[in-house]
Amino acid sequence: MTDADAFAAIALAAVACDGALGREEAHALRRSLEFRTPYKNCTDQEMGSLFDRLLHTLRESGVNKLVDEALPALTSLQQETALALAVQLAYADRKVTPEENTFLKQLCERVSLPEGRAEAVMGAIMSLHRDSLSS
Numbered sequence: 001m002t003d004a005d006a007f008a009a010i011a012l013a014a015v016a017c018d019g020a021l022g023r024e025e026a027h028a029l030r031r032s033l034e035f036r037t038p039y040k041n042c043t044d045q046e047m048g049s050l051f052d053r054l055l056h057t058l059r060e061s062g063v064n065k066l067v068d069e070a071l072p073a074l075t076s077l078q079q080e081t082a083l084a085l086a087v088q089l090a091y092a093d094r095k096v097t098p099e100e101n102t103f104l105k106q107l108c109e110r111v112s113l114p115e116g117r118a119e120a121v122m123g124a125i126m127s128l129h130r131d132s133l134s135s
Contacts, residue, residue, distance in 0.1 A: 001073045009070035010071075010074075011033065012058065012066070014087075014089045025089070080111070083121050
C-alpha cells in the first residue's frame with residue numbers, strides 16, 4: 001500500500017467504522033482529501049479507483065484489517081495527520097457514535113507517536129467541535 005493509499009484508508013476507516021458509509025460522509029471524506037497532495041492532482045477516475053480498491057479491502061477484511069495494512073505505510077508525521085483527519089471526520093457532524101469513539105481510541109493506541117501525542121491531537125480536534133457557547 002502506498003502512503004497516499006494508506007492515508008486515504010485511515011480516513012475511510014474513520015467514516016465507515018460504524019458500519020455505514022452515507023453519501024454525506026463520502027462527500028466529507030472527498031472534500032477532506034481533494035486539496036491535499038497527491039489527491040489534488042488526481043482525476044475523478046483516479047480517486048474513484050483509489051476508493052474502489054480501499055472499499056474492496058474494507059468489505060472483504062473489515063476496518064481493522066484496513067488500518068493494519070495502512071499504518072505501516074505511513075511515517076509518524078503522516079500517522080499524526082491521518083489521526084487528526086480521522087477525528088475531524090468523526091466529529092464533523094457533532095454526533096459521534098459509540099463505534100466511532102471506539103475506533104478513535106483504538107487508533108490512538110495504534111499510531112506510532114510519542115506518548116501522549118495521539119491523545120493531545122484527538123483532544124485538540126474535539127475542542128474545535130465543542131459547542132461551548134450553547135446553554
